[in-house]
Structure formats: C-alpha cells, structure tokens
Amino acid sequence: xxxxxxIYKNLTRKKLRLFLTxxxxxIAFLIFGAVTALQGALNSGVEMSAxxxxxxxxxxxxxxxxxxxxxxxxxxxxxxxxxxxANWFGGFYQxxxxxxxxxxxxxxxxxxxxxxxxLPDEQKSKWQKNRRGAxxxxxxxxxxxxxxxxxxPMSSNIxxxxxxxxxxxxxxxxIFTAKDPQTDTGYMLFHYKYFMETQIWGGDNVGWLMLxxxxxxxxEQVAKAIDDxxxxxxxxTQTSTxxxxxxxxxxxxxxxxxxxxxxxxxxxFTILVVVGNTMVxxxxxxxxxxAVLKTxxxxxxxxxxxxxxxxxLLAFFGGLLGLGGAYLAVLWASAAMARFLPNLVLDQGxxxxxxxxxxxxxxxxxxxxxxxxxxxxxxxxxxxx
Amino acid sequence: xALMSQSMAVIVMNIRSxxxxxxxxxxxxxxxxxxxxxxxxxxxxAKGFETTLKSAGAEDVAFFLRVSSAAELNxxxxxxxxxLLRNAPGIVANDKGPMVSPELYVIVDGIKKTSQTKANIPLxxxxxxxxxxxxxxxxxxxxxxxxxxxxxxxxxxxxGQFDGFELGNTLNFGKNRWTVVGVxxxxxxxxxSELWADARVIQxxxxxxxxxxxxxxxxxxxxxxxxxxxxxENDPRLNQVVQSxxxxxxxQGKSLSYIAIFGRVxxxxxxxxxxxxxxxxxxxxxxxxxxxxxxxxxxxxxHLSAFVGTMAEALVxxxxxxxxxSLAAYLFFDGLxxxxxxxxxxxxxxxxxxxxxxxxxxxxMALIIGFVSGVFPAWRAARVPVAVAFQxxx
Numbered sequence: 108x109x110x111x112x113x114i115y116k117n118l119t120r121k122k123l124r125l126f127l128t129x130x131x132x133x134i135a136f137l138i139f140g141a142v143t144a145l146q147g148a149l150n151s152g153v154e155m156s157a158x159x160x161x162x163x164x165x166x167x168x169x170x171x172x173x174x175x176x177x178x179x180x181x182x183x184x185x186x187x188x189x190x191x192x193a194n195w196f197g198g199f200y201q202x203x204x205x206x207x208x209x210x211x212x213x214x215x216x217x218x219x220x221x222x223x224x225x226l227p228d229e230q231k232s233k234w235q236k237n238r239r240g241a242x243x244x245x246x247x248x249x250x251x252x253x254x255x256x257x258x259x260p261m262s263s264n265i266x267x268x269x270x271x272x273x274x275x276x277x278x279x280x281x282i283f284t285a286k287d288p289q290t291d292t293g294y295m296l297f298h299y300k301y302f303m304e305t306q307i308w309g310g311d312n313v314g315w316l317m318l319x320x321x322x323x324x325x326x327e328q329v330a331k332a333i334d335d336x337x338x339x340x341x342x343x344t345q346t347s348t349x350x351x352x353x354x355x356x357x358x359x360x361x362x363x364x365x366x367x368x369x370x371x372x373x374x375x376f377t378i379l380v381v382v383g384n385t386m387v388x389x390x391x392x393x394x395x396x397x398a399v400l401k402t403x404x405x406x407x408x409x410x411x412x413x414x415x416x417x418x419x420l421l422a423f424f425g426g427l428l429g430l431g432g433a434y435l436a437v438l439w440a441s442a443a444m445a446r447f448l449p450n451l452v453l454d455q456g457x458x459x460x461x462x463x464x465x466x467x468x469x470x471x472x473x474x475x476x477x478x479x480x481x482x483x484x485x486x487x488x489x490x491x492x
Numbered sequence: 493x494a495l496m497s498q499s500m501a502v503i504v505m506n507i508r509s510x511x512x513x514x515x516x517x518x519x520x521x522x523x524x525x526x527x528x529x530x531x532x533x534x535x536x537x538a539k540g541f542e543t544t545l546k547s548a549g550a551e552d553v554a555f556f557l558r559v560s561s562a563a564e565l566n567x568x569x570x571x572x573x574x575x576l577l578r579n580a581p582g583i584v585a586n587d588k589g590p591m592v593s594p595e596l597y598v599i600v601d602g603i604k605k606t607s608q609t610k611a612n613i614p615l616x617x618x619x620x621x622x623x624x625x626x627x628x629x630x631x632x633x634x635x636x637x638x639x640x641x642x643x644x645x646x647x648x649x650x651x652g653q654f655d656g657f658e659l660g661n662t663l664n665f666g667k668n669r670w671t672v673v674g675v676x677x678x679x680x681x682x683x684x685s686e687l688w689a690d691a692r693v694i695q696x697x698x699x700x701x702x703x704x705x706x707x708x709x710x711x712x713x714x715x716x717x718x719x720x721x722x723x724x725e726n727d728p729r730l731n732q733v734v735q736s737x738x739x740x741x742x743x744q745g746k747s748l749s750y751i752a753i754f755g756r757v758x759x760x761x762x763x764x765x766x767x768x769x770x771x772x773x774x775x776x777x778x779x780x781x782x783x784x785x786x787x788x789x790x791x792x793x794x795h796l797s798a799f800v801g802t803m804a805e806a807l808v809x810x811x812x813x814x815x816x817x818s819l820a821a822y823l824f825f826d827g828l829x830x831x832x833x834x835x836x837x838x839x840x841x842x843x844x845x846x847x848x849x850x851x852x853x854x855x856x857m858a859l860i861i862g863f864v865s866g867v868f869p870a871w872r873a874a875r876v877p878v879a880v881a882f883q884x885x886x
Contacts, residue, residue, distance in 0.1 A: 123775065127768040134765030138758065167666040168599045168612060170565075170837070171698075203560045264566045273560060343666050358609040359839065361832045363537060363751070370533050374762055377526045381519040381769050388515060388776075 132425025135378040140433025151450035156349035163316040166343040172312035186325040191216035192313040197265035208294035211302035230281030240280035244292030266306045383472040390476035398488025414477040419469030426465035502801030520773040523766035524813025528854040532821035534755020540845035542745040548681035549741030551714040556707040556732040564597040571702035582716025591710035593622035602654040614838040617691035634674035645674035649684035649841035653831045685841040747835040770865030786881035799874040806866025814858025
C-alpha cells in the first residue's frame with residue numbers, strides 16, 4: 108500500500124508534466140485505434156466472404172459480360188452446389204451523386220448462394236412473385252428511410268429503359284439483414300428477367316456468376332473445371348474464391364492504402380519514442396531520491412518494481428483514455444459515414460493489440476531507469492544531492 | 493536598442509545551451525518533424541492525383557457524355573448522334589474535316605507490378621482526330637497503330653506500374669490478340685494510364701456495333717460551348733450533355749480529395765500530441781535555466797529578454813523539425829509513382845507532387861507548434877523571480 112502511495116506521489120509531483128505526457132500518449136493511441144479500425148473496415152470484404160463461394164467473371168475484365176447459357180453449364184460441373192448470377196445496374200436514387208449499389212439478380216437462387224443473408228420467408232415469396240419487386244438491405248433501407256411497400260424510382264447511369272427514361276419504378280417487397288453485423292447490407296436487388304426485358308439493349312448476358320461448392324476442398328478443382336470448359340470460347344472466364352476476388356479488388360486501390368497506413372504507423376511509433384524519452388528523463392531526475400529510498404532500507408527489487416509500475420501506470424492511463432477516444436470517434440464515424448464505410452468497428456483484436464503496445468511502452472520506458480535504480484550505488488547516488 | 497542586444501544575447505545563450513538538454517530537445521524536433529512529414533505526404537498524394545487529371549482537360553475541347561452518365565465508361569453515343577454533333581457550331585476543322593473525336597472506353601485487365609494482382613486498365617478506342625486533339629501527345633518509341641488492325645500503343649505511365657505492356661509484346665484480352673507497337677506520352681496526365689487503339693477495331697471486337705461512348709470536339713474558343721449547349725437542346729435526337737473537357741477532369745480529380753482531408757485531420761490530431769511533447773520540452777528548458785535567467789535579471793536584463801529567449805528556442809527547435817520533416821517528405825515521397833482506382837473505375841497512374849505551396853503549409857504547421865509550445869514556458873521564464881539567483885544551487 109505504502110508503495111502505491113509513493114508511486115502516486117511520484118506521478119503527480121509535476122501535474123503539468125503528467126498531463127502533457129498523458130495527453131501525448133492519449134493522442135498516439137487515439138490515432139492507432141481509429142486508423143486500425145479504418146484499415147479493418149477497408150479489408151472487411153475479404154474477411155466476411157464465405158469459404159466455399161466462388162466468383163466467375165469474364166477473363167478480359169469483370170466489367171465484361173458473360174453469356175446467360177453459362178449459368179446452366181456451370182450448374183452441371185461436378186462439385187458445384189448452387190449457381191446464381193447478377194448484373195450491375197449502375198444505380199442512383201434521385202440524383203447521380205446518390206449512388207446506390209443495385210444489382211439485377213435471380214430471385215430464386217440469390218439467397219441460397221448468400222446464406223448469411225436473412226430475408227423472412229413471407230417477404231421472399233412475395234418478392235419472387237412480383238416482377239417489379241425489389242429487396243433492400245437493412246443499412247440501405249435505413250439510409251433513405253425506405254419501408255416495405257414503398258415504390259422507389261431507381262435510375263441507372265448505364266442503362267436506358269424502353270419507355271425512354273433511365274428510371275425503373277421498383278416496389279420494395281422485403282428488407283434483408285445479415286447473420287453477422289459486419290456483413291454489409293447496403294445494397295438493393297431486383298429481378299434479372301424484368302431488367303433484361305425492359306432495358307433497350309436486351310440481350311441475354313449476365314455480369315458475373317457466383318456459386319457455392321459442395322466442399323471447400325473442391326474450390327480449386329471446381330474453379331479450374333469451369334475455366335477449362337470455357338477456354339477458347341468467345342467469352343473465356345476467370346474463377347476465383349470470393350475472398351481472392353475481393354482482395355484483388357481492394358488491391359486496385361493499391362499501395363496508396365499501404366503508404367497511408369505505413370506513414371501513420373510510423374508516426375505512432377515515433378510519438379511513442381518521443382514520449383518514452385520524456386518519461387525516462389522524468390525518472391532519471393530522481394536519482395538522488397532513489398538513493399535516499401535505498402538508504403531508508405527499501406530493497407533494490409522493491410525500488411525496481413515501483414519504477415516499472417509507475418511507468419506502466421502512466422502508459423495505461425494515457426493509452427486507455429486514447430483507446431476510449433478512438434472508440435467514440437469510430438462510433439461517430441460509423442454513424443456519419445455508414446454509406447462509404449459500412450464495417451467500421453473497433454474490435455477485440457485492435458484492443459488487444461493496443462493493450463500490448465501500452466504494456467510495451469510502459470516496460471521499455473520503465474526498464475532503463477529501473478535498472479539504473481537497481482544497480483545504483485547509494486554513495487554515488489547521494490553525491491548529486 | 494538595449495532590448496535588442498539583450499534579447500540577442502539571451503537567444504544565443506539559450507541556443508548554445510541546447511546540447512545540455514539534448515534528448516528533450518531532440519524529442520521536440522522529431523515530434524514536429526513527424527507532424528510536418530505526415531501532412532506533406534498526404535497533401536502531396538492528393539495534389540499529384542489532382543494534377544494528373546486536371547492537366548488532361550483542355551478548356552477549348554467540348555466533351556459530350558450521355559445524360560447522367562458521370563463517366564466515360566457508363567456513357568453511350570450512337571453513330572448518327574456523332575454525325576449530328578459534327579455539325580454543331582464553333583467546331584474547328586482541319587484537313588480531315590471537323591476536329592471531332594468519337595471514342596470508346598473499355599476495361600481490360602493488367603497486372604500491377606507491386607502486388608502482382610489484376611487491375612482495371614482502360615483501353616481507349618479513337619481515330620486520328622482524337623490523337624490530334626490532344627496537343628501534348630508525343631510518340632516516345634515505336635510507331636502509331638495502323639487503323640483497322642489489332643495494334644495498340646501504351647501510355648508511358650502504365651508501362652511503369654503494370655507488367656506485360658512492353659513494346660513488341662503480344663497481349664491477350666480474352667480471345668483477342670493485340671500487339672504493342674508504340675509508347676506514348678501526354679506530358680504526365682491521365683491519358684498516360686491508358687492503352688490506345690483504333691476505335692473501329694474495338695467496336696467490332698467488343699460487339700459495340702457502330703456506337704461510341706464519348707465525343708470530344710475542338711472549339712475555336714472556350715466560349716463556343718454555349719452555342720453547342722443550345723444546339724443540343726434544340727435537337728431531340730441528342731441526349732448528350734456537354735461540358736469543357738477541363739471541367740470534366742477537374743471533377744474527376746476531386747475523387748481523391750478525401751485523402752487531403754484525412755491527412756489534414758490526422759496531422760492536426762498528431763500536432764496536438766506533438767504540441768504536448770514540445771511543451772514538456774520547453775518547460776523543462778525553463779526549469780533547467782532558472783538560475784541562469786534569474787542571474788541575468790539580477791544584472792539588469794529585462795523580463796522581455798527572458799521571454800524572447802525562450803520563444804526563440806522553441807521556434808528554432810520546431811522549425812528545425814519542420815525542415816527535417818520537409819526533407820524527409822521530399823526524399824521519400826516527391827516523385828513517388830503509384831496507381832489507384834480513379835473515378836472512371838480504372839487505374840490512374842500518378843506521382844506524388846510537393847510544391848512550394850505545400851512546403852509553406854508544412855512550415856506554417858511547424859511555426860504554430862513552435863509558437864504555442866514557446867509562449868507559455870516563455871511567460872513562466874519572464875516571471876522567474878530575481879531572488880532565485882541568490883539561492884544555493886539546487
């Protein structure tokens with residue numbers, strides 16, 4: 108107990124310095140928490156993808172279409188459980204800047220390929236029966252305050268409707284959610300057939316196929332079988348796991364992400380070095396006092412322990428406050444920027460990582476002066492006083 | 493005059509005593525350097541991207557897209573519409589007729605050098621007028637593609653960031669085979685991130701019939717665009733919107749402006765942390781010099797000289813940090829070439845660009861850190877009581 112009181116007195120002897128040091132640590136961990144959460148959000152598409160789901164796209168590029176006939180051909184390949192398909196609609200709501208991820212899909216198979224999505228059976232069957240029906244993810248429905256029964260005019264920046272406009276009136280028949288809160292539900296689905304019949308170019312192309320395999324171990328074999336069966340045709344394919352496809356897409360943003368996060372983490376560590384330096388010097392000033400403590404009969408180990416506890420306390424105090432600040436910042440940002448960054452969360456992994464760095468900061472800044480104190484010769488220590 | 497010389501003497505003294513507080517001072521220099529370097533890194537990235545797009549647009553080129561398409565990739569223009577646009581007023585003509593260039597814009601895959609993953613590369617289909625419209629176009633190596641053949645030329649920027657587009661290579665896009673016959677430059681702007689080929693060949697290979705995606709037209713003066721707007725308005729067969737090419741690319745250049753905002757937020761938050769560190773340093777410095785300051789006061793130096801001396805120390809340290817940070821940003825980031833997904837859903841190759849203006853912003857940041865971290869400790873220094881000079885050395 109007495110030790111704790113001494114540690115407390117040592118920490119608070121210069122209140123201003125304590126405040127400034129804590130504040131710097133606070134800022135460092137605030138940035139660490141917020142930026143790591145941001146990085147996680149950008150990568151979440153990879154983590155949230157199902158293990159046994161594959162994506163087949165045109166080999167030229169995923170913006171090029173595939174013939175509709177491929178759907179049945181792929182269904183017949185051994186190891187394929189279920190196939191679905193989608194077309195990119197290029198949707199926006201009211202004005203071009205308000206882009207809404209909208210896809211024309213097959214209403215029967217879509218939800219069995221994306222098993223993690225939850226749509227009440229009643230709504231699902233109503234949607235399947237209504238050609239002009241659409242289902243909306245919960246996050247998107249919240250953004251525009253859409254409800255089941257609403258009719259929404261969805262415009263396309265790519266396609267034109269046969270009625271001469273670029274707008275389709277869609278009736279919302281259902282709102283789907285996801286089993287895992289980190290799964291994105293910020294998009295809208297409507298009937299592929301209806302879309303194809305009403306857009307001026309017609310045709311029987313699909314944008315891409317998504318399929319599940321009967322066993323994860325078959326992924327590679329199935330992907331190869333699909334690509335081989337369309338080799339040397341007019342539309343060659345490229346099949347990859349959903350995770351690999353999403354990862355490749357994130358890679359398109361490229362190393363600017365790497366540069367940003369690299370720079371920020373370097374700054375985080377530099378700040379820790381700078382603040383650690385201050386903490387080491389603060390304890391070093393007290394060489395004389397440590398010699399007095401030892402003269403009074405405090406064992407070397409006890410002094411060693413006290414100094415380490417002091418520096419760790421400081422690191423955790425500032426660090427936890429910073430992490431708390433980051434939590435609030437992330438909470439605010441995920442509400443304010445839900446449209447751009449759906450999966451912004453400060454998860455357990457980040458907290459553990461941050462706690463690790465706090466411990467490291469406390470130990471490293473404490474160990475140098477603590478070791479000095481351990482070895483300090485009372486006589487030479489007192490000479491300075 | 494006396495004040496000046498007194499202040500000078502104190503400043504020199506303070507700065508010469510810096511080595512005594514080496515580690516604390518170094519901490520402040522590093523903290524301010526990091527803040528400045530981060531700010532500059534982000535701003536240079538946003539600036540480089542913006543310049544790459546902005547410089548691609550000409551004021552006297554009219555740019556036509558279908559209503560609400562927002563980008564070339566989404567737009568369509570029919571051949572008969574192109575013919576109508578050829579007759580629009582104010583368009584310059586040369587020996588090949590009106591300088592109107594209908595163009596196609598499709599996406600193919602390229603392999604990014606840094607990650608070895610696939611990325612969206614734009615393949616632009618154009619004709620001779622299209623090339624002549626772009627005044628800064630130069631062929632660096634090889635020759636121009638021959639119309640009607642599967643030949644293409646590759647932008648210099650693309651060549652640096654993606655594998656497989658070297659001169660003489662054969663490329664497979666699906667079943668189509670292409671030969672790279674030339675390398676071109678457009679003075680570093682976004683067209684250098686593209687592959688160019690004959691529009692008619694792309695029309696047939698990509699089942700586009702006789703349709704195009706965008707139209708560019710050279711105007712006799714930027715003001716002619718108003719006449720063209722009226723021309724489109726009066727013809728129900730045209731569902732295009734027109735703007736100057738410059739304004740289209742200026743809009744596209746904004747798509748990375750969030751980077752600059754993010755950079756400003758991060759570096760401001762970090763500056764607060766650095767400020768706290770710097771205040772620690774400066775208060776330590778004042779504590780360290782207490783006897784000194786009191787002694788000077790005892791022999792007749794003014795309050796103000798103590799204030800100025802401390803202030804100068806803070807500014808010197810933070811500016812030193814600012815210089816160090818700018819130097820680091822310059823060495824690591826200036827001219828750094830990279831690519832990212834732009835507004836047209838394709839890769840834009842750009843280089844980080846540090847300008848005088850950005851360095852000024854970095855310097856301002858350093859000065860603010862120096863000023864704020866100096867003023868409070870300097871105030872304390874100015875109020876050190878003279879009596880301290882006569883107390884026993886602590």
